Amino acid sequence: GNPNSAYSFNGSSTGITMPLVGPTGTVSRSLSFWAKTTNTTINSPRSTFDYGGYNGIGGNAFQVVWNYCAQGVGLDIGNQALIRGNPCLLDNMWHHIAIVFNATVSTVYSSMNYYLDGVLQPVIVCNITGTNSTINTLSSYPITIGKNGSSNTRYWLGELDDFYLYDRVLTYPEVLQLYNICSLSVPVSGNTLVCQGSVVTYSVPPITGGTYTW
Numbered sequence: 672g673n674p675n676s677a678y679s680f681n682g683s684s685t686g687i688t689m690p691l692v693g694p695t696g697t698v699s700r701s702l703s704f705w706a707k708t709t710n711t712t713i714n715s716p717r718s719t720f721d722y723g724g725y726n727g728i729g730g731n732a733f734q735v736v737w738n739y740c741a742q743g744v745g746l747d748i749g750n751q752a753l754i755r756g757n758p759c760l761l762d763n764m765w766h767h768i769a770i771v772f773n774a775t776v777s778t779v780y781s782s783m784n785y786y787l788d789g790v791l792q793p794v795i796v797c798n799i800t801g802t803n804s805t806i807n808t809l810s811s812y813p814i815t816i817g818k819n820g821s822s823n824t825r826y827w828l829g830e831l832d833d834f835y836l837y838d839r840v841l842t843y844p845e846v847l848q849l850y851n852i853c854s855l856s857v858p859v860s861g862n863t864l865v866c867q868g869s870v871v872t873y874s875v876p877p878i879t880g881g882t883y884t885w
Contacts, residue, residue, distance in 0.1 A: 678817070682710070682717070682828030686818030692722045692810040693733065694838045699774040701841035702735065703849045708829030709763040713738050716747070717827050719768075720834065721820035724811025725749040730780065731809040735770065736825070740797035744768060744787075748780050751804045755785045756796030765832075767850040773840045778805040789850040 678687065694700040706719055721734035729750025736747040736754075743756035760766050769786040776782060781802035785792040795802060812820045816834065819825040833853060841849075 677705070677707070677830045677832035679830050680817040680827040682826050684823075684826065686826065687816040688820075689814040689816070692813050693808070693836050695723075695808045695810050697774050697778045697806055698808075698838060699772055699840050700733075701769065701771045701835075701837040701839065703767070703769045703833070703835040703837075703841070703846070705765050705767055705832040705853065706760070706829065707763060707765045707831075708737070708761055708827070710738065710828045711742060711758070711761045713741060716752075716825050718747075718815075718817070718819050718825040719744075719827055719831055720814070720816055721818070721825075722808070722810075722812060722814040723749070723820070724809030725821070726809065730804045730807040731811075732821075733806070733808045734819070734825075735768075737827075740799055743792075743796060744785065745795075746770070746780055746783065747799075748804055748806065748808075751780065751801045752799040753781055753795050753802055754797050755792040755794065757787055757792060760787065763829075765830075767853070769841065769846045769849065771841050771846070772806060774806070775840075778807075780804055780806050786846050786850075789847045 716739040717737045719735045723732040725731050730748050732747060732749040734747040736752060737744050739752050739754050741754045741756045742758040742761060743754045744760060745754035767788050771784045817827040
């Protein structure tokens, strides 16, 4: 890899295939990564992270999918999919995503917690065929970043960085730590969208005789 460098994906032919799969079956797991995109097209899903398989029953894939049936991020498990809507994700700025699956609480895929920039996203804005399937991930294909793991589809358009996959549940303080340790400092210019619920700190250099309006 390249330290301090993100990977760029062209939306049509680029992806990264790893040699191993992630946690399988109903094992608890957590995923953390950073993403940047301007793609707002709905019903043309894009994948940032994928592994597992499909045996015709369902619940066997573990694909983090964007803009499936609405703008936002969610999960496709093979026979069902959902989106936690937040168009703030699509503003061509870096955003931190954390997804936490706690199998001791529930193995139903819609029970997972999604965090955007450290803020829980509780609302499911749409789903494909339902929200009641259970997680039972297979090992048919390995971890794939930036595209569908089982076919040359769902190519990511944008940049991705700092993937962490855990075979345990991340606590909320740990999610915040992952977000804050790599929070990006970017210059503010013009109208800057702040994601609802996010905590943002702005600082400006002193200007003699100048005024600021917030």
